Amino acid sequence: MTPVSINTGRLRSPFYPRLAELDSLNTWHNWAGYSSAEALYCEDMEYFAIRNSTGVFDITPMTKYRITGPDALDYLNRLVTRDMRKIKPGRVAYAIWCDDQGQVIDDGTIFHLREGEYRLCSQERHLAWLTTAAIGFDVTVKEETAEIAALAVQGPTSYSVLKNMGIDGLDSLKPFGLIHHQIFGTELMVSRTGFTGDLGYELWIDPDKAIDLWDALFAAGKLHGIQAIGTHALDLARKEAGYLAPFEDFLPAETTVRTGRTRSPLEIGMEWLVDFNKDNFNGRRALLKEKAEGSTWRLVKLDIEGNKTADHSYIYADDKKNSDEIGFITSAAWSPVCKQNIALGTVRTPHGKPGDNVWVEVYYQREMHWNRVMAKATVVDKPFWFPARRGMTPPAPF
């Protein structure tokens, strides 16, 4: 018997050969066992590709599950907090799922690929929970991460790029819609989804055709400013869009040791994803109780005065001396496109209602020396960046 050997190092996505050609910075990090580029040539320029032309990000490492079977819909409806009956074939839902205590296990996107056939994508790996939650349902949950290669194609010219590639049906494809397209002798799935808050798409294909897809995409995008990007550029874009990152803006419940460090959907601004009108779903009883009694935490989007980035800052109710802290910043950035000092944070209720003012204690370094400033911040309820083109159908050739 030949000894079984596994790759004990980092996996490489099927797009790796092309990314490696474009990479001049050699900064890679671990994403679910894969090497993922932090930046390829310049993170600033890569960010502006997202906002100005088209940025292409390899999302192959995203955990993917195929959910099929007669009870697939009922299963998902029990699993997640929103009403999945409203998500018709060809539609995509952002969703949250909770443990019995109503604490967020993770968030992700659920693609209704065809009648009764779904794909669930998330940052973390959840087969154990998805299997546990399947008890009583005639449903099959299959992990298929490595069986699908995927790219996020994001930015104002992304529509033109894909159209130029010969993909039909884009004109009627609305945000959170998906279509299937035949190419390279296989099926390419195109969804109008993404993590940038801009006009953009995600492409899903057989890994054997990954290089063909990449080459066709970059050929089609050549005159539309297409650029490969790394995670740093994407992370800045997602903060502008007000999207949450697990382990930064909330902790997945299954990884959280300390009591009180998990969050319910109501505490991370996801009340709109919780539908108490539907039948039993996991965490429902706990969430109903929380809704009646009030939540402990509230996730806030902050527009902070000045230009000093508020990473890791405490949040205070006022700027008086010896004031008690009411929370802390979880993600912060200077937004190049909004020219705003933005942040996501967590505060104790009742603080943090939209329109409230809070104060943020910002430490910043200038030529080795540290300074401190108390900056006034306003709680906002809309994403910092929400361009009209994001929702336009058909999009224009921006």
Next chain:
Amino acid sequence: MKKYDAIVVGAGHNGLANAAFLAKAGMDVLCVEKNDYIGGAAVSRELYQDWKYSNCSYVCSLLRPEIYRNLELHKHGLQITPYGGSVQFMENGDYFGSYHDPEAAHREMARHSKHDADAYTRYSTDTMRQCRLIRNFLLRTAPDPTSFKPRDIKELMLLGNKFLELGEDRLYEAIRFWTMSVADYLGEYFETDVIKTALSGSGIIGTALGIHSPGTAYVLLHHYMGDVDGNVGSWGFARGGMGAVSNALAGALQSYGGEIRSESGVDQIIVKNNRVQGVALESGEEIYAPVVVSNMDVKRTFLNCMDEKDLPASFYNRIKNFKIRGSSGKLNIALDGMPTFPALPPGSELIGHADMHFIDSMERMERAYDDWKDGTWSKDPYIDCTIPSAVDPTMTPPGKHFMSCFVQYCPAQIEGRAWTSEERDAFTKSVIDQISNYSPDFKDLILHVETRTPQDIEDQIGITEGNIFHGELTMDQLLFNRPVPGYAQYRAPVNGLYMCGSSTHPGGGVMAAPGANAAREILYDLKLKNTVPENFGDD
């Protein structure tokens, strides 16, 4: 004749740590040891020329970093080097490896079960939660729940608060965890036999219980909460073998002016009018001190080295019934080279560096225990096999290796009588044969084997039945019930006599916490300044 402030009986790691903290407080301390070497069960012995044998304890993970730092053990030569991974050889020719890198570990687990690979996240989180709870109490004296002394009430409140901080659901979990079997615990997360088997070993090591016996889930913690350089759950080799731990503690003790006398076994602890007077050595010599601290296990201390008439009758009976059953043996092997393991891919980082096990099912684990219950050694044992020389260049000549095989189960007596030499040989053979099943050249590389049954360990080191924890780590013998109710605060029912071995809270493993905790109590009684550090906070 010189009179000391305190005599510590036994130069095991807890005795040395205890003596070091007393000496640091300015006491004139003597540590007496029956053997001609110090360290008790934390030793590096040259049993084959140019080889160092960690022939008892073999890995270091629980040694309290607070003690390490406070006694400046690095200045006395101690260095702990982490090693990675483990491997479970399977009867079907495959293997299940565990890697230091979490992604590699996940991938290998997913090769056996994708479900289990993902379930490991929750398992790890839940187990860590129990670890964090108990870690708070390692360097604290267990409170007496029946006492109204302010100290006890304060400690009880702390204990209660730590439990309450868990919240309602997790409080249930904690109570279940402390009483359930490791097999049941693992069954709540995993579905794959070999993965459960790999994780179950830590629940029974050093314990005369099977994987299905209630209380074994807790034992996991004594293997899971190790700190090496602050990385919870990792393990390490003491550079130069486990004797490096004892030597460093001895160095610290001597730097504070303490003395150590080897070849000075204690025959009797001398008591007059319910007050300790000192010790009578086996040589007949008597040494006097107002404080005597026993690093021996409680059975040896009270049943062998004291006059029962000096002790309360029910206490004496409870000590007699203290569970300290011999369940494990040891094979220490000098090898002419690194054995090959054909199941592993060539060049695998697991070769030599991993903890190796040659058992692959829960059924086999439990059957191994059945043999012990029948009064004999496991014919198909659970072996925890390490090759420290693959990591530590100081253990053997270059290219040669030292292999430590911890073997379970192995009774102190065979069907109630002493081992015969034929039986020792058969025990040795069962271990070597099991390893040889997965390593064809292993037998040919053997230069020397030391076999230690629990009886050998008792005869040589003094631990009753060779029980590595100085008494089982079950709920009835933990916290304020360790060793016995009412005597969990290191004080014996004789004035001036204290216990500092692993029979006391928080129990066994090369942790040094019992020794340190006992020192804190002694210094408190003597109204001397405390020298024992507190737990590092972890909020």
